[in-house]
Amino acid sequence: MPKGLKRALxxxxxxxxxxxxxxxxxxxxVALRIANQQLAQYATVPAHLQRIELNPFSLELTVWGLQIxxxxxxxxxxxxxxxxxxxxxxxxxxxxxxxxxxVKPRTEVLFAKDGQLNLVNLFKLPPSxxxxxxxxxxxxxxxxxxxxxxxxxxxxEDARPSEPIEFLYDxxxxxxxxxxxxxxxxTDMTLVATGPNGGQIDWTGTFSLSPIASKGSLKVSDAxxxxxxxxxxxxxxxxxxxxxxxxxxxxxxxxxxxTELLLENVALSVSSFAIKAPxxxxxxxxxxxxxxxxxxxxxxxxVTVGKIRSEQLETWAALEADGQLDxxxxxxxxxxxxxxxxxxxxxxxxxxxxxxxxEDKPWQVLLKDTQVxxxxxxxxxxxxxxxxxxxxxxxxxxxxxxxxxxxxxxxxRLDSGVGKQGKLQxxxxxxxxxxxAKLKVSTQDIDxxxxxxxxxxxxxxxxxSGMLGxxxxxxxxxxxxLAFTVAGKARVNQMHTLDTIKDRDFVKWQQLxxxxxxxxxxxxxxxxxVDLQQPYARFMINEDRTTNIDDLLxxxxxxxxxxxxxRTAASNEKPLGIRxxxxxxxxxxxxxxxxxxxxxxxxxxxxxxGQIGTIDNRQPVPAKVDVKGKVDRYAPVTIKGALNPxxxxxxxxxxxxxxxxxxxxxxxxxxxxAGYRIRKGRLNLDLHYLITNGQLKAExxxxxxQLQLGEKVDSPDAVxxxxxxAIALLKDTEGKISIELPVTGDLNNPQFSVMPIVWQTLxxxxxxxxxxxxxxxxxxxxxxxxxxxxxxxxxxxSSDLTAxxxxxLDKLAAALQQRPTLRLEIEGTSAQSSDGPLIAGQRLExxxxxxxxxxxxxxxxxxPAQASMLQVPEDDxxxxxxxxxxxxxxxxxxKEWEQLDTKQRIANMRDAVLMSWAESSVLLRQLGQARAxxxxxxxxxxxxxxxxxxxxxxxxxxxxxxxxxxxxxLHLDAE
Numbered sequence: 012m013p014k015g016l017k018r019a020l021x022x023x024x025x026x027x028x029x030x031x032x033x034x035x036x037x038x039x040x041v042a043l044r045i046a047n048q049q050l051a052q053y054a055t056v057p058a059h060l061q062r063i064e065l066n067p068f069s070l071e072l073t074v075w076g077l078q079i080x081x082x083x084x085x086x087x088x089x090x091x092x093x094x095x096x097x098x099x100x101x102x103x104x105x106x107x108x109x110x111x112x113x114v115k116p117r118t119e120v121l122f123a124k125d126g127q128l129n130l131v132n133l134f135k136l137p138p139s140x141x142x143x144x145x146x147x148x149x150x151x152x153x154x155x156x157x158x159x160x161x162x163x164x165x166x167x168e169d170a171r172p173s174e175p176i177e178f179l180y181d182x183x184x185x186x187x188x189x190x191x192x193x194x195x196x197x198t199d200m201t202l203v204a205t206g207p208n209g210g211q212i213d214w215t216g217t218f219s220l221s222p223i224a225s226k227g228s229l230k231v232s233d234a235x236x237x238x239x240x241x242x243x244x245x246x247x248x249x250x251x252x253x254x255x256x257x258x259x260x261x262x263x264x265x266x267x268x269x270t271e272l273l274l275e276n277v278a279l280s281v282s283s284f285a286i287k288a289p290x291x292x293x294x295x296x297x298x299x300x301x302x303x304x305x306x307x308x309x310x311x312x313x314v315t316v317g318k319i320r321s322e323q324l325e326t327w328a329a330l331e332a333d334g335q336l337d338x339x340x341x342x343x344x345x346x347x348x349x350x351x352x353x354x355x356x357x358x359x360x361x362x363x364x365x366x367x368x369x370e371d372k373p374w375q376v377l378l379k380d381t382q383v384x385x386x387x388x389x390x391x392x393x394x395x396x397x398x399x400x401x402x403x404x405x406x407x408x409x410x411x412x413x414x415x416x417x418x419x420x421x422x423x424r425l426d427s428g429v430g431k432q433g434k435l436q437x438x439x440x441x442x443x444x445x446x447x448a449k450l451k452v453s454t455q456d457i458d459x460x461x462x463x464x465x466x467x468x469x470x471x472x473x474x475x476s477g478m479l480g481x482x483x484x485x486x487x488x489x490x491x492x493l494a495f496t497v498a499g500k501a502r503v504n505q506m507h508t509l510d511t512i513k514d515r516d517f518v519k520w521q522q523l524x525x526x527x528x529x530x531x532x533x534x535x536x537x538x539x540x541v542d543l544q545q546p547y548a549r550f551m552i553n554e555d556r557t558t559n560i561d562d563l564l565x566x567x568x569x570x571x572x573x574x575x576x577x578r579t580a581a582s583n584e585k586p587l588g589i590r591x592x593x594x595x596x597x598x599x600x601x602x603x604x605x606x607x608x609x610x611x612x613x614x615x616x617x618x619x620x621g622q623i624g625t626i627d628n629r630q631p632v633p634a635k636v637d638v639k640g641k642v643d644r645y646a647p648v649t650i651k652g653a654l655n656p657x658x659x660x661x662x663x664x665x666x667x668x669x670x671x672x673x674x675x676x677x678x679x680x681x682x683x684x685a686g687y688r689i690r691k692g693r694l695n696l697d698l699h700y701l702i703t704n705g706q707l708k709a710e711x712x713x714x715x716x717q718l719q720l721g722e723k724v725d726s727p728d729a730v731x732x733x734x735x736x737a738i739a740l741l742k743d744t745e746g747k748i749s750i751e752l753p754v755t756g757d758l759n760n761p762q763f764s765v766m767p768i769v770w771q772t773l774x775x776x777x778x779x780x781x782x783x784x785x786x787x788x789x790x791x792x793x794x795x796x797x798x799x800x801x802x803x804x805x806x807x808x809s810s811d812l813t814a815x816x817x818x819x820l821d822k823l824a825a826a827l828q829q830r831p832t833l834r835l836e837i838e839g840t841s842a843q844s845s846d847g848p849l850i851a852g853q854r855l856e857x858x859x860x861x862x863x864x865x866x867x868x869x870x871x872x873x874x875p876a877q878a879s880m881l882q883v884p885e886d887d888x889x890x891x892x893x894x895x896x897x898x899x900x901x902x903x904x905x906k907e908w909e910q911l912d913t914k915q916r917i918a919n920m921r922d923a924v925l926m927s928w929a930e931s932s933v934l935l936r937q938l939g940q941a942r943a944x945x946x947x948x949x950x951x952x953x954x955x956x957x958x959x960x961x962x963x964x965x966x967x968x969x970x971x972x973x974x975x976x977x978x979x980x981l982h983l984d985a986e
Contacts, residue, residue, distance in 0.1 A: 034067025053134045056080050070096040079133060080119070086129055090115035105152035105193065112159045116183075122169040153192045160185035163204070172241035180204045180212075192220045200227065210234040216262070224265040228276075231258040236284070247342050249294065252285035272309035278302065288341060298323035304379070312374045319381040325404075329391035378413035378421070386427075395464035404428055417444040433457040433478075439485075448487040452499075455480045459503070471563045472517060475507040483528070497530040510549070512562055521545035527592060535588035535629075542595045546619075551604040586628070589657075594623040596638060616648070617641050628657040636665065646672040663702040670695050671959050691836060691962055692717055710753055717834060717962070803946055804976045807842075808849025810941035812949060820946065823981070824954025835950070836982035838964040839943030845971035846938055847929035854928045855895070855921070859883040862891045889917050896920045899927055932968070939966030942979050 043063045050058035061076030072094045080086035091114040097107040121129040163183030169176040188199040202214035216227010236254035243249060260277040284297040304317020329337045387404030406427035413421040420440040427435045435457070439450035459477035466472060483499035507519040520543055527539020551559040599619030621638030633653035640648045652665035672694040695714040700707070803816045812820070823835075857879070864878035875881065883891075896904060900923060908916045928934060943963050950956045964982070971977050 030067055034065055038067075039063040039065045050079070053136060054079060055132060055135055056086065057082065058133075070098070072096070084119075085117055086119040086121075086133060088117045089113055103154075105154050105191075108153075108155045110157045110159075111155055112157075112161070113163075115162045115164065116160060117164040118166070120165070120167045122171055124170045126171055153190075155190040156188070158185070158187035158190055165204075169241075172245050174241040174244065176239060176241050178206060178210075178238040180206045182206075190220075200225075210238070218264075222265065222267040224267065226263045228259070228261045230260075231256070233257065236281075248289050249286045249341070250289060250291075252287055254281065254284040256281045270309065272307070274305075274307040277305035277307065279305070288337075292337075293325075293327055294338075294341075295324065295326040297321070297325075312372055313377070314374065315377045315379070316381075317379045319378065319383075321383045321386075323385045324383065325387045325389075327389045327391075330394055332393050334394060373416065376413075376415040378410060381408075381410040381413070383408045392464070396467065397464050399461060399464045401430060401461055402428075415443075417442055420447070423450070429454075430458045430461070446487065446490045448485065450485045450487075452483045452485055453481065459506075469565055469567065471511045471565060473509040473511050475509050477506040478504045480504070493532060495532050497528065499528055500524070500526040501528060510559065510563060513559075515549065516547065517549055517559075517563070519547045533587070534585070535590065537588075537590040537592075539592040540595070541591055541593070542597070543599065544597050546596060546599040547601065549602045549604075588627075588629045590625070590627040590629070592625050594626075596621050596623075599640070615643055617644060621650070624653070626656060631655065631658075631661060633662045633664070642669065642672055646670060660702060660705045662704075663700060665698075665700050667698040668696070672696070673963070691964055693959070693962075708753075801981050802978045803942075803981065804972075804978055805942055807845040807971070807975045807977065808853060808938075810938060810945050812945055817949065817953075820949050820954060824950050824956055828954075828956070834960050834962060835956075836962045836964050837943040837946050838980050838982065839939035839941070839966035840969040840977060840979045841935040841939040841942070841966070842969050842971035842977045843930065843935060845975045846935060846977060848925065850934050850938055851925040851928035851931075854934065855924060856883075858895050859888055859891055862894065863887060889913070892917060892920050892924070896924055899924050935968060936966050939968075939979075942977075946979065946981075 039062070042065075043060060046060045046063070047058075050060065056079060058079040059076075060074065061078075062074075064073040064075070065071070072092075074092040076088075076090065077092070078085045078088040080088070091112070093110070093112040093114075095109040095111075097109050100107040119129060123129075161184055163180070163185065165180045165183060167176070167178055183204040184202070186201045190198040197217045197219050199217050200215065202212065204212040211230075211232045213230040213232070214227065216225055216229075218225030218227075234256050236251055236256060240251040240254075244251070257280045258278070261275045263271070263273040263275070265271040279300075279302040281297065281300040284295075284300070286294050288294055299320070299322045301320040302316060302318070303320075306315045307313070308315075331337055331340070384407050385404070386406035386408070387402065388406065390401045390403065392399040404427060406425070408426070409422075409424040411422040412419065420442040423437065423439060423441050425435070425437040429435050434453075434455040436453040437450050439448065441448040441450070457479040459479055460474045463474045466474070479501070480503075481499065481501035483497050483501070486496045486498075488494040488496075502525065503520075503523045505521065506523065508517045509515065510517040522542070522544040523546075524540070524542040524544075525538050526542075527537070529535075529537040529539075549559065553559070553562070596619050599616075601616045601619070603616070617640065619638060619640035621636070621640075623638070624635035625632070626634045633655040635653050636650055638650040642648055647668075647670045649668045650665065651667075652663075654663045654665055655661055673692075693716045695716070697710075697712040699710040701709065803819065804813070805811075805816070806813065860878040860881045860883055863881055863883045864874060867874045867881075893904065904916070904920055908919055911919070940963075943966065947958075947961045947963070950961055951958050969977065
């Protein structure tokens with residue numbers, strides 16, 4: 012071997028040896044020493060690097076055991092860092108690393124209560140010298156074939172919220188391929204992170220550093236909301252009970268010419284979500300929420316949500332006594348305070364016109380298909396004296412094609428329960444800007460009793476029942492000004508209101524149907540037809556001549572006086588046009604009472620049926636009226652004609668007819684104005700009132716049949732005329748009084764009044780009758796049979812007809828059938844001497860049965876349908892008797908009776924109770940009336956007599972026969 016070659020080879024070996032010594036031992040040792048020195052100098056916590064290995068031939072660098080932080084509480088570190096440098100870095104002008112691997116990196120991210128981050132305080136670095144700004148340069152050329160992070164550990168803790176946040180990922184694995192800072196180079200990336208408490212992150216994709224851009228997919232599985240909820244709770248005091256969420260999305264991100272972010276195929280699901288208020292009051296519970304087929308485009312400021320599916324949300328909301336929603340109070344908070352950093356920072360520069368245009372551009376949100384199922388909402392209103400609660404649900408809703416910019420209307424469909432049995436359905440299209448909507452709304456069995464708390468401050472009325480149903484088309488045209496129309500039909504069933512003062516019915520009906528509804532807000536209300544089934548109303552005049560309606564109304568505090576300008580504006584407003592095509596009344600009834608009279612007057616109207624024609628306040632055409640009914644079951648009433656209820660003085664033509672009205676029911680009025688009770692009589696009344704442009708022309712025809720006055724009544728309002736004589740003279744040969752009272756006048760004249768003219772006409776008629784009696788004398792025809800059928804005998808204490816009495820009545824009915832001109836009068840009679848003790852005994856026995864019935868009910872024993880079916884044990888009666896004594900006589904038994912033996916004391920109490928009932932004029936009068944009713948019912952039902960031929964005479968007290976029987980006299984009269 013040549014000597015020069017040997018020397019070259021030896022030099023090469025020496026160089027190789029020195030290179031190896033330098034690379035394997037000297038450089039790693041020096042680098043390790045310098046690194047630890049630098050860590051000791053600048054680190055604020057214990058920091059140490061275990062060793063460094065370098066292979067100078069393969070250019071592989073391995074760093075072992077970096078630990079920054081207290082032993083066992085390291086805040087930064089790793090077990091191994093490996094890097095492999097490639098030689099082509101020399102001629103490619105870019106640093107090329109084939110592989111970089113980081114094994115078991117450890118990171119502690121800790122925010123203290125004051126906001127300090129632990130990583131910021133790990134090192135004390137010398138202040139950097141200020142240098143003039145240099146123009147942006149190209150990034151350092153770097154290419155890395157593969158970067159792998161294995162078994163990473165990340166611990167995050169934030170003590171800034173009221174409740175510290177902490178979560179841990181102890182199995183983080185990251186892999187990057189072909190990382191490069193060269194232009195247009197892409198890097199493949201895969202990240203998988205899991206934690207011991209659930210929740211996994213899967214991230215795959217590509218990204219580049221020049222420009223910064225990334226594309227891929229991100230998936231978060233089974234993440235717990237409690238991990239980040241304290242951030243939410245500090246913004247709103249909502250306590251999280253449970254909640255899990257999952258997220259998956261494809262993304263495309265770029266910081267090239269502008270910031271671009273596109274999220275596609277976004278899918279978010281939330282399950283088992285539940286929150287409550289700080290006072291443990293439940294706020295909301297959600298079983299499931301799924302959002303899918305969603306995209307978010309930052310550049311276009313567009314969010315497109317393909318599908319939303321949600322199930323079983325239950326929530327609570329209440330309007331508090333101060334008028335605020337409970338949710339509103341929860342979210343009410345002070346405006347956030349600026350941090351010290353924000354205070355120190357100068358005000359931001361004014362945005363450029365381009366930036367301002369971007370800021371002004373609104374985001375657009377599109378909801379393609381949204382479905383919610385089985386929602387439940389619990390509503391409460393605590394502003395009322397009696398809190399109101401309403402449950403809405405199960406609620407199902409569908410929403411399609413919602414656009415937050417309102418470029419097109421969206422479709423809405425709603426189906427919900429309301430209360431216990433109500434239902435609400437709505438479907439149609441809605442637009443938000445401007446606000447417009449076209450909806451079909453249907454309700455069924457909405458319980459109107461929920462309105463009770465809202466009407467109670469204004470009227471003493473109880474809504475006992477009422478169900479609302481409707482099928483309506485709602486067309487909302489705008490909100491400013493408010494403009495909408497409603498068309499369709501509505502119904503209110505089982506309406507029942509109660510007068511809470513007297514605890515009795517006020518207004519009720521079985522069914523109210525409104526069809527052909529057409530309402531234009533602020534313009535007109537049209538109802539094609541109103542159908543009333545079994546309506547009822549009660550009207551009473553009190554002793555002071557006020558009405559029961561006055562009693563029900565609750566006085567309200569006086570409102571603020573309006574200004575003259577406001578009153579002028581209100582008067583100039585166009586009145587609402589009201590049109591009702593037809594009103595139909597089926598089987599109506601009413602009660603009327605007048606307590607200003609002595610004795611009190613009361614009557615009932617039944618079987619009201621008829622129609623009222625078209626009512627229109629913008630048309631002068633009067634409405635036709637055709638109504639029929641009956642007073643006190645037997646007397647027919649008809650009302651026919653036409654009227655304009657909005658302007659009755661312009662046009663009215665009404666004819667009213669009352670037939671066979673029992674005048675005994677009018678005794679209170681005869682006592683007040685005539686000074687006599689009415690013993691007997693019937694009234695036929697035909698009234699015809701015609702008004703044309705305020706001019707009245709009235710024809711009143713009154714026919715009184717068989718009128719007989721009773722005893723005199725003291726009344727300051729009675730006329731000073733010989734009424735009895737006048738009536739006798741005015742009767743014709745058939746026992747009738749026929750009077751015609753024409754009235755004319757100008758109703759526009761405030762001095763004109765109808766009733767004084769009527770009374771003056773009657774007075775003049777009576778005077779003429781008294782002054783010319785011979786002109787009015789008539790004859791009465793009386794007749795009778797060969798057998799005395801003029802009395803009916805009743806056994807003491809009973810209103811039942813005996814066999815003998817029934818036989819007599821059968822003969823009487825046959826005789827009256829042959830004598831149709833005769834009328835029969837029944838004078839119900841009772842006698843205290845014979846009836847009193849028996850009705851008292853019967854009443855005491857009923858009291859025993861009633862008391863015993865209540866005792867059995869309280870004990871839970873089986874009882875019959877009525878107390879009268881019970882047989883009271885004799886041994887139980889003494890104990891009941893003392894209570895009956897106190898209740899009936901309103902006093903305790905005398906103290907001296909305590910010295911008597913039990914049997915005598917019981918006998919004394921029983922005699923006292925029986926005596927109080929035996930002397931009761933009310934019970935005796937009721938018995939007399941019952942006897943008269945028994946006779947009339949028998950003659951009408953069995954004897955087939957017309958009811959208009961049988962009259963009642965006021966019941967009286969008589970004397971019993973020697974055998975104890977009580978005779979009820981019958982009287983015959985002719986038509």
